[in-house]
């Protein structure tokens with residue numbers, strides 16, 4: 001993504017990401033030409049707006065969060081998007097939430113999964129276990145806040161084998177793993 005476009009978008013939404021790290025991540029995701037994206041941890045929709053911009057009209061974005069007031073606090077109007085933006089409200093660790101995501105995907109596989117919900121080791125490992133199975137071979141899984149708090153996302157990230165990279169330019173830290 002062009003840096004000027006990125007900066008304008010970053011300013012236009014309420015987002016919980018470090019600018020430099022997130023620019024790095026957005027460019028990693030863009031390289032795999034995504035059409036279907038799942039995000040765990042929407043909050044005010046900041047990062048979700050970028051995924052919406054990376055896919056094409058008609059493509060699918062699933063945003064999952066446990067906030068019951070999610071549709072009221074979103075910092076942009078996803079209902080007006082020409083992408084298919086589906087918001088799932090629920091605890092990502094609950095089996096009924098996993099089934100809602102499975103039902104939305106149907107036979108389709110996701111290209112990218114962004115894990116930015118609960119940050120305990122249990123939450124991160126459970127989100128990986130439950131949702132990375134929906135990602136295609138060669139797709140990406142990213143973990144945000146690697147270094148936040150007790151660094152649990154990083155502890156889980158370190159257990160993953162295979163191709164992975166991380167960026168720690170702001171204080172959060174983000175890691176990507178290729179399936």
Ligand SMILES: C[S@@+](CC[C@H](N)C(=O)[O-])C[C@H]1O[C@@H](n2cnc3c(N)ncnc32)[C@H](O)[C@@H]1O
Pocket residue numbers: 014015016017040041042043044045046047048064065066067090091092093116117118119123
């Ligand atoms: C750090 S914020 C997400 C920030 C967002 N990705 C962005 O960059 O703008 C984390 C969100 O995850 C949600 N969350 C925490 N634990 C969760 C869980 N177990 N299931 C679903 N959502 C969860 C919180 O309510 C919060 O809205």
